[in-house]
Amino acid sequence: xxxxxxxxxxxxxxxxxxxxxxxxxxxxxxxxxxxxxxxxxxxxxxxxxxxxxxxxxxxxxxxxxxxxxxxxxxxxxxxxxxxxxxxxxxxxxxxxxxxxxxxxxxxxxxxxxxxxxxxxxxxxxxxxxxxxxxxxxxxxxxxxxxxxxxxxxxxxxxxxxxxxxxxxxxxxxxxxxxxxxxxxxxxxxxxxxxxxxxxxxxxxxxxxxxxxxxxxxxxxxxxxxxxxxxxxxxxxxxxxxxxxxxxxxxxxxxxxxxxxxxxxxxxxxxxxxxxxxxxxxxxxxxxxxxxxxxxxxxxxxxxxxxxxxxxxxxxxxxxxxxxxxxxxxxxxxxxxxxxxxxxxxxxxxxxxxxxxxxxxxxxxxxxxxxxxxxxxxxxxxxxxxxxxxxxxxxxxxxxxxxxxxxxxxxxxxxxxxxxxxxxxxxxxxxxxxxxxxxxxx
Numbered sequence: 001x002x003x004x005x006x007x008x009x010x011x012x013x014x015x016x017x018x019x020x021x022x023x024x025x026x027x028x029x030x031x032x033x034x035x036x037x038x039x040x041x042x043x044x045x046x047x048x049x050x051x052x053x054x055x056x057x058x059x060x061x062x063x064x065x066x067x068x069x070x071x072x073x074x075x076x077x078x079x080x081x082x083x084x085x086x087x088x089x090x091x092x093x094x095x096x097x098x099x100x101x102x103x104x105x106x107x108x109x110x111x112x113x114x115x116x117x118x119x120x121x122x123x124x125x126x127x128x129x130x131x132x133x134x135x136x137x138x139x140x141x142x143x144x145x146x147x148x149x150x151x152x153x154x155x156x157x158x159x160x161x162x163x164x165x166x167x168x169x170x171x172x173x174x175x176x177x178x179x180x181x182x183x184x185x186x187x188x189x190x191x192x193x194x195x196x197x198x199x200x201x202x203x204x205x206x207x208x209x210x211x212x213x214x215x216x217x218x219x220x221x222x223x224x225x226x227x228x229x230x231x232x233x234x235x236x237x238x239x240x241x242x243x244x245x246x247x248x249x250x251x252x253x254x255x256x257x258x259x260x261x262x263x264x265x266x267x268x269x270x271x272x273x274x275x276x277x278x279x280x281x282x283x284x285x286x287x288x289x290x291x292x293x294x295x296x297x298x299x300x301x302x303x304x305x306x307x308x309x310x311x312x313x314x315x316x317x318x319x320x321x322x323x324x325x326x327x328x329x330x331x332x333x334x335x336x337x338x339x340x341x342x343x344x345x346x347x348x349x350x351x352x353x354x355x356x357x358x359x360x361x362x363x364x365x366x367x368x369x370x371x372x373x374x375x376x377x378x379x380x381x382x383x384x385x386x387x388x389x390x391x392x393x394x395x396x397x398x399x400x401x402x403x404x405x406x407x408x409x410x411x412x413x414x415x416x417x418x419x420x421x422x423x424x425x426x427x428x429x430x431x432x433x434x435x436x437x438x439x440x441x
Contacts (some may be wrong), residue, residue, distance in 0.1 A: 050129040169186075177395060209239055
């Protein structure tokens with residue numbers, strides 16, 4: 001794994017830690033979100049497997065170390081530092097919530113405990129992959145909720161911010177509840193169902209629309225989805241219906257989707273094809289889907305592209321990765337920031353989830369009552385201790401988590417009264433003690 005995929009200051013700090021003799025001191029970092037994006041009531045965590053893969057394969061190549069040697073920022077470093085980088089591997093611990101878990105501001109999605117250089121350098125990669133996939137998974141959960149049981153397919157790779165982002169967007173959208181993706185590489189890499197048949201160019205490449213439909217049906221059989229709005233949508237529906245079975249259904253990508261879908265449904269039913277489905281695309285979002293279903297549009301499935309693959313209405317996440325402890329055991333020292341608007345809480349933490357609220361407490365606490373401790377060990381001393389989870393399990397966890405939310409958080413698409421996250425008494429005491437020790441008010 002390319003350890004150079006990080007910000008320069010992670011590496012200058014690594015050099016400083018090494019040259020000052022601190023490289024082997026154990027540090028604990030936590031990743032969490034300061035606040036929810038606009039009109040979000042929860043987050044669906046995704047990206048853990050990419051974090052695990054990164055840490056398990058973390059290393060610097062000889063070429064990367066040679067590049068760092070010539071940078072002026074490292075001109076005063078000893079040769080021992082570059083040998084140290086060449087041999088560096090992740091030997092620490094990783095604790096994380098399971099993918100598909102719903103989280104709220106201040107709750108750690110993952111905790112890294114390792115020698116400080118090993119914990120510091122991965123910050124950039126960890127924030128990037130978890131924040132992006134969590135954004136997309138959360139957006140997907142909203143779109144799926146708006147669809148009210150109808151299938152949603154992620155169609156956004158062509159509008160994603162890079163081909164690589166498109167692949168991960170397909171994965172994250174599936175975690176968030178989509179039934180699949182149009183991205184075939186996502187399908188191959190992650191075992192996600194893939195969807196898609198033909199574009200307008202297919203129809204346009206034939207002299208006759210019916211000929212194009214017939215050729216598609218001969219190729220795809222029961223998986224055939226006709227794109228019927230290249231010329232005249234109603235006439236396209238009649239031509240598709242005239243071919244009869246086998247087919248899955250038709251796709252509409254333009255026009256007034258309420259009126260058009262009603263007309264198409266009538267045509268399909270009158271042709272004796274009541275089981276034929278209608279898929280709608282065309283710049284959809286959760287808000288547009290809500291409007292379509294409120295108008296009783298007879299649409300069976302939705303393909304959502306740009307809005308989903310970019311989380312267009314909330315394209316960034318205030319994820320941070322902060323040090324909370326130095327050392328271990330009797331030699332532990334708690335750390336925190338107290339700057340206005342960016343304060344952090346000291347000490348490694350645990351999220352205790354009860355039926356109707358969460359408690360954010362110290363990692364060593366064992367509170368009373370019926371709860372689930374969300375942060376679990378994933379890597380210990382650089383070795384994996386929990387197996388990779390099948391992606392459908394993460395998807396189901398997200399669907400179940402949204403279904404258990406109170407109605408005000410689940411069914412509304414504006415920010416409402418937040419899910420209660422209560423700080424434990426022990427955590428509050430620890431914060432006060434650290435403030436006093438640092439002379440902070």
